[in-house]
Amino acid sequence: MTDVTAEPETGGPQEGGAEGTRERILAEAIEMFTRHGYHRTTLRLLADRLGVTKAAILYHFPAKDRIIQALMEPFVAAIEDAIERAAALPFPASRLALLEGILDTYLAHQRLLLMARTDASIFTHEETYQRFMRMPARVIAIIVGPAAPLEDKVWAVQLMGTLGDSVLFFAEAPTADLRAAIFNGTLSLLAAGPPSRLPEPPPRMDMTWPRPGFQPVLAPEVADPPPANVVYGGSRRSGRRVGRPRVLSGERITRAKEMYASGAHNVDDIAAELGVSRATVYRYLN
Template sequence: MTADPADDTRTRILRAALDLFAEHGYQRTSLRQIGERLRLTKAAILYHFPAKENLLAALVEPFVADLEALLDSAQTQPTELARWTVLEGWVDTMLAHRRPLGMLFHDIALIGRGDTYHRLVEIAMRANDLIAGPDAGSRERVRAVQAVAACSDPVVFFADVSDEVLRADMLDGVRRLLAAPASDAAAAAGAGLGPGSPPHGTPVGRRRPGRPRALGREQVEVARRMHAAGTHSVEAIAATLGVSRATVYRHLEGQ
């Protein structure tokens, strides 16, 4: 019988390493401990990973590869669509790799001696350029760097918040960060850049000023989950979704 590829030795080593790094930290976990957990010799570990830092790089690799694929897909899109493809995709990638990111947060710097570090730097630079846009000035470039941080750091620091709630909060925050100055408010509303507006693409027609009086089905589900989790007040939910408190209360009634 052919063995399940998911249970091959290399995969088992990576799983055990991730668990032990979470329990004891990278520095305090030895290859011998990983081998003991799997009943493998240190030599067997070294056959697949010549050094402990190779384990860390391998654990980060799926995350890095997903970010590279995201940027490749956004590269050929129009500026505004590319910007929000990167931002939404960045949040989703962070959430998809939430467990290893949280566990390895303090150890990722240790991959700095290898190729992974250079790839991460290149990824950050490409993301900043796509978010800022081709004719960006210093303000837009600073905001782009801040936007990447806004789509990254909360995943690590708010491990107790659900994916749905955290995603809504992160994207709301970055929309507010990138909102146009007050003098450009009308243009921003028309382009769909105001708080609570959909991030993907540019809406057809101009959006009327003021907050919407209704929520879409997905937003209703997010509002109800946020309320049920007890982590947000109605005021906070309304601010996150860009609607009035009355609109939130109306959708929460009878749930």
């Protein structure tokens, strides 16, 4: 009688048993998800790349979204831990500890950070997504305080943005050198302080909005497929050119969901086929 709880034959060499196989799956998955996208990377392709059977992957991860969840959990938990440790310290030590902890987390999860910038599928697990979305308010509160004016909160977000952007932009640099360069640059930004605490107000630009005479161009609300003489997006060959529709008809909604459920198409593919924006696709898939 076959033991269904035993790890299936992998079709390849075993390294470290079940745990070794699991780690190999995660390591290869993040590479393939980053390179090809979450939806284009099927479990069959992942298994072929690893030299194992699809059953071996399903033994560790019953569904593909469980792989994303397993990749995201250490990342989200590390940021939560950095926030908790920083919150227990007095200011300004709390601010430095927070920035250092988050920077180290970004450096340890560069591939995942890159995927997060290019594929929203990384947030398919609702609980993980909600945990992630609760972080910004706590981070801002530690950096400038919960009652800070808007311009200081914006400054805090900009400060945090430099960490992730630098980690991704200079990903090929030696980690130790990159860490030192980013953190020293962050200290320089901190030394200047948020706008409300500068000794002299910074120069202000006239940011009146909307500008006098500004006429926004809005995409039309189109519920049905466009006429044949209307061209969306690319170069205009014939007929008039208008913005992409922001509403899908029932048949096209069904088509979008079928493409998404197949696992062979990502949001970009669906948006291109239906002639709509990514935002429109996400609205109907959620």
